[in-house]
Amino acid sequence: MxxxxxxxxxxxxxxxxxxxxxxxxxxxxxxxxxxxxxxxxxxxxxxxxxxxxxxxxxxxxxxxxxxxxxxxxxxxxxxxxxxxxxxxxxxxxxxxxxxxxxxxxxxxxxxxxxxxxxxxxxxxxxxxxxxxxxxxxxxxxxxxxxxxxxxxxxxxxxxxxxxxxxxxxxxxxxxxxxxxxxxxxGTGRLAEAAAFAQWATGQAPPGSALHLLPLYVRVERYRREGGHDAALDLHWVAEEAARESRRALESWFAHTRAAERSPLDLNHLAHALWGSLQFLDAARVFEEIGPYFTPPPWVHRTPGRDRAVDVFVQARDRCRAAADGSAPRH
Known part of the structure; x- marks a missing residue:
């Protein structure tokens, strides 16, 4: 590409x-x-x-x-x-x-x-x-x-x-x-959504897009907490967040062809891998995304759709640099 x-x-x-x-x-x-x-x-x-x-x-x-x-x-x-x-x-x-x-x-x-x-x-x-x-x-x-x-x-x-x-x-x-x-x-309802997402991933076969549901719930929680706050970046680097993105990569991305992947799912996966500092894997997903940016989840990282594109480009470039060996992996 x-x-x-x-x-x-x-x-x-x-x-x-x-x-x-x-x-x-x-x-x-x-x-x-x-x-x-x-x-x-x-x-x-x-x-x-x-x-x-x-x-x-x-x-x-x-x-x-x-x-x-x-x-x-x-x-x-x-x-x-x-x-x-x-x-x-x-x-x-x-x-x-x-x-x-x-x-x-x-x-x-x-x-x-x-x-x-x-x-x-x-x-x-x-x-x-x-x-x-x-x-x-x-x-x-x-x-x-x-x-x-x-x-x-x-x-x-x-x-x-x-x-x-x-x-x-x-x-x-x-x-x-x-x-x-x-x-x-209610904030407590997000716990129900998270439980539902985990239940769904447990039912889903390899290659199913349901393996990305926990990533969507995590974005929703971040959005409700206000987003746009550097202190909230810990939301993405937590061990559970890294595990969720890794599971989505291995259970969905690794088992599907390009024609079977939603651009929205690809953007959520790249965002989650980048946010959890898994830059090399994120770079692979960014290559699959190509030019097909979707506003969510990037729009929740910064006010305004135009700036959401900036966040996407910065994340993509950071991950590509890591993959090219011109930046540290973490």
Whole structure:
């Protein structure tokens, strides 16, 4: 890979050129490229990932509605309608919009409908799981099912299981479960999230992206503690932090091919290895990242997205220097 100092920037498609083309078409109000892309996408990680990225881009448009109107029998259009509806509800909640509850119910209906239209697809169940974070008080029965492990709290475990039946260890489903646990609020709830992440990694086979979940919880804890504080760097060099990053490297990175790796996961792994002073291993991950920077987790190290790129570049250069033998390893 070229080592020139090109400044990275965020691209939601990452290295997925086919997805990038569909996104460009979508932004001009057209849906044909999206339909073609989804027809050519196999079930699994890529299917879930592509539908999520497309929905984020389509949520502010009527493109999916136009597709569904034109092809009311399209299974993929029904799934994307559920995706877009959920994205809108989550955005409304973040913005404290007065229509949040209305959009939540619409999204729940759309996701339920998609689950019937596409009974073998995990995405409608991932959508329902995503909506659970809008119910932190767990008023809905499906959001307070008993956990499979006594040390874990009640939650939308049935929804997670339904997604798992269709795509075992679905990456997004487990991240949505984490978001539900975060939404319940309180510093103590992070202990539940950490316990969940450890439980999930214990269930996951080699190569599963679930092995990175503890890294995400660590970033969330750092964010809640305020971040941007040199004193908090001990958060990353602690023995447990180093162990988590090493486990993710050995259990996920070492068992996957480039096409199976999310840029967000790669950025979290590089960040964790750099933060725990494992520069040589971090350099390997930075090479895999290439130009595909993602704002999280770097944005939590410094105020402002532009400065997050600076942190990324500084970390990458430090690790490359160590790998090239021009700087000490620790």
């Amino acid at each position: 070229a080592r020139e100092g090109v400044r990275p920037s965020y691209d939601p498609a990452g290295p997925d050129n086919a997805l990038r083309g569909a996104l460009q078409d979508l932004r001009t109000g057209r849906w044909m490229a999206m339909r073609t892309l989804l027809a050519d996408t196999a079930q699994g990680w890529q299917w879930t990932q592509r539908t999520q990225v497309l929905a984020a881009a389509a949520a502010g448009t009527d493109v999916v509605r136009a597709w569904l109107t034109e092809e009311p029998g399209s299974v993929h259009a029904a799934v994307m309608h559920g995706r877009v509806s959920v994205e809108r509800a989550l955005r409304a909640q973040r913005e404290r919009h007065r229509r949040t509850h209305e959009l939540w119910i619409e999204a729940w209906d759309a996701a339920q409908s998609a689950s019937r239209t596409a009974p073998q697809d995990p995405v409608p169940w991932v959508c329902l799981l995503a909506l659970a974070q809008l119910d932190p008080e767990q008023r809905w029965e499906e959001h307070r099912a008993a956990a499979p492990e006594p040390m874990l709290p009640p939650g939308p475990w049935g929804l997670l299981a339904e997604a798992g039946k269709r795509d075992p260890y679905n990456r997004e489903a487990y991240h949505r479960m984490l978001q539900f646990l975060y939404a319940r609020g």
